[in-house]
Amino acid sequence: MPAAFPNPRTSDDDSPIQGRTWWTAWIEELIGRVTPPCTRVVRLISETFEHPPTWRTRLTLRTHYLVCCYCRRYDKQLHRLRRFTVALPEHIEEVLPDQLSETVKERIKEHLRDSA
Numbered sequence: 001m002p003a004a005f006p007n008p009r010t011s012d013d014d015s016p017i018q019g020r021t022w023w024t025a026w027i028e029e030l031i032g033r034v035t036p037p038c039t040r041v042v043r044l045i046s047e048t049f050e051h052p053p054t055w056r057t058r059l060t061l062r063t064h065y066l067v068c069c070y071c072r073r074y075d076k077q078l079h080r081l082r083r084f085t086v087a088l089p090e091h092i093e094e095v096l097p098d099q100l101s102e103t104v105k106e107r108i109k110e111h112l113r114d115s116a
Helices: 022-034 038-050 055-065 069-095 102-115
Strands: none
Touching (some): 038 055, 069 102
């Protein structure tokens, strides 16, 4: 197992490349050496929400996802959360019906629309 991926494989690991044979172990080790560690990948994923990623960043992330199901799942979860929060301004009355005044609700809606 390469040093960049110290997590043991779990039974639900669905990574396309798993070091089961000498060939896939060699590819996994190579990818582990050329891509950043998971802690850096998590930062890169978060940065993609601030500004569009470059082609090199996208390539790095996708290459890392070939051997790391955990980072791929984290990326999917963040994108789902993003979609849910973008839809929130339309349904804020359902979430906070009696707790906020109408002016505060409108300010929250405007802020969420501007940030999306």
